[in-house]
Amino acid sequence: MNDLKNVVMNYRKAFIQTHNNPDADAIASAWGMKKLIESFGGEAEIIYAGSTSFKPNITNMINKYRIQMRLIDSTFAISNDEVLIIVDGQYRAGNVSLVNTDHVIAIDHHLEDGVWNYLYKDIQPRIGACATLVFNYLKHYGVMIDQDLATVLYFGILVDTDMFTGQMTMIDRDTRRELETLYDQKAIDYLRLSSLSFDDLKIYANGILKAERYDNIIFSLIEECDDNLLGHISDLFSEIYGIDIVVVYSPRWDGYKLSIRSYHDYLTAEELVKDLTSTVGTGGGHQNKAGGYIFKEKYDKLFSQVPVGTFIRKKIVAYTSKVKLLTVGKDNPFTVYGRDKFIKVKKKQVYFRYIKISDYFTEDVTIKTLEGLVTATVEDRVIIGAHNEIYPISTDLFAKKYIEIKEEVACLSDRYIDDYGITVQSDHKLLRITKENINECGICLTVDQTIVDAMRLEERVKVRTHWGDFLAKKGDYLLVNDLNDYYICDEEIFNQTYEPLIRVELSGKNTP
Ligand SMILES: [Mn+2]
CATH class of the missing domain: 3.10.310.40 (Diaminopimelate Epimerase; Chain A, domain 1)
Structure with missing residues (x-):
């Protein structure tokens, strides 16, 4: 994120292009981007192609906030000291009119559409709205977000995420909450209640x-x-x-x-x-x-x-x-599938990263992954598993199931952590662990020797436990400790963390 400013400021002027027939998210993103560039001291203009007849809510938004946008056609050209920034879309995508230039930046939340040599790109398809990304740039560069801008960004996210019910990440949810402290609720209602036309x-x-x-x-x-x-x-x-x-x-x-x-x-x-x-x-x-x-x-x-x-x-x-439902304590997996389908397995020895919460915090914390929230006390430790999977564990249990390792070894956690990573947060402090800094966390080795029955699932199954419903896909494993304790394990994680017990062949001694 650090270099967007440097890249943009190499140019005399930025043209911010939305996808054709821009929607609320595209316009909100473009307007936020314009304000960002102006805060750098740069010059920016929003451009778009397509129809000029907008939905009533888009027209209302443009008019109410006096958002200036210039309609372009195929003759539009920019010079070498100008940069093209595409928001909520990508260069050469079918819904973004082509502007010929080598100086392109893309900020988008759609799947990456072809390879292009961008000067700078931030394309994150898991994010619910492009306005979320733009909001986080504004925050990153310390730009004051006034009520009008907050309202427009909020409306962009609202519309793109089907009223916050569709695809959203923790970053979208945080952005939503922050914008709700700044926005004009009445204006949102006004825009929301003009979303349909008579047609x-x-x-x-x-x-x-x-x-x-x-x-x-x-x-x-x-x-x-x-x-x-x-x-x-x-x-x-x-x-x-x-x-x-x-x-x-x-x-x-x-x-x-x-x-x-x-x-x-x-x-x-x-x-x-x-x-x-x-x-x-x-x-x-x-x-x-x-x-x-x-x-x-x-x-x-x-x-x-x-x-x-x-x-x-x-x-x-x-x-x-x-999809079949298995309820723990009620359905017996051995009767459902047959005892002979299961094998005995035990935990492999695997290296994980962990943190001691008290090393960083003096109070209880909330741990955020992209998928959800976990809470832990200051006495706990936190194990960072595969796929951003993360779980707090008491220091006592940690001592039983893991041993601390002093030397640097390759950890399973390192392979899976991504740019988003996880955030550990108290009321006063925030710690973000990504692939950049995961090697600063401690290392531990599993010593858990519990033996369980395991079966590879050939179909989708849902397991209903006291904590909730867990969905298994084909290829995942059903692990049974006893009839009141069985659970699902992802295929890849299973292969990396469990191994079959070796059968002892009584060769030569099986004579009658
Ligand atoms: Mn969008």
Whole structure:
């Protein structure tokens, strides 16, 4: 993040380009970026291509905050002392009109679309809205965020995340909370309540007429429309008696936007969207509400012969009929699968990173991973596992299950930690552990010798425990300590952390 300022300030002027037909997130990101560059003492102008007739809420936003944007056409050109900054899109992407230049910066939250030699790029597809990224740049450079800018950024995030129900990370959630201390709530209501036009009613009505029911599931194809509308329609469908899963999809220039609802006993909207988009797009969300995207390019490579509607129906129906529920304490995995399917395994010796909370803090802490929150007391230690997985452990238990290692060795934790990493935070202090500084953490070795029964799962299974429901995918392992204590282990983590007990062959002595 440090060098964005240096890169931009090498140029006399920056042109901030949104994707064509910009939406609230694109405009919010561009406006925030303009303010950022002006805070550096630079000059910036927002440009866009496409239609000049906006949704009423976009028009209201532009007018209310007097956001200046220049409409460009294919003749638009920039000179060598000017830089092009693309927000909420990428250079040479199908929805970003081409401006010929070698001096390009991209700040975006879509999947990386081709290789380009950017002067600077920040492309983070897991983030819910580009406005989240821009907010964090403003914060990083200490720019004052006034109420107007906070409101516009907030509105961008709100719209892009389907009212905070779709794909979001901890960074989006933190940004939302911070903006809520600064924004103008009334203005948000005003913008939110002008999100539909009268014509949208027709789209809404057609979507209802075209809905198809498969038992407890409803599917509906909605004509190209504002993202907002999809959320409204799927919420309405989920109120129908006897329906617990809703899948609504709508074409976009490069794919399909998805809105999913689930009030099923154990299938969450999030897992449905993740399964549906696993090879063809992206998706995320929560228990009941989720959003996603199917990319046309990816889809056509794999399933060009299958209409998207058929693909969506088949995939959702297959998923809902296949997933089995095992309730700990009630279902016996040995009877469900057969005793002979299990093997005895024990924990391998694995090196992990850990921190002693008292080395950094004098009070209790909250640990944030991208997936969620964990809390720990100042006496605890924290083990950093694989895939940003992290768990607090009492010092007593730590002493039983791990030994501290003094010399530097390769740790499993190091391989998986990424740029986002984890954040440990108290009311007064913040510690961020990423791949940059993970080698400053301590090292420990597992010495746990517990033997459990393990079975590789050939299907998706959900295990309901006292702590909640855990979803296993095909290939993961079901580990059984006893009938009141069984759990799921990811395939890769299993292979790295467990090993089978060696069978002792009684060769030569098996004579009658
Ligand atoms: Mn966006």
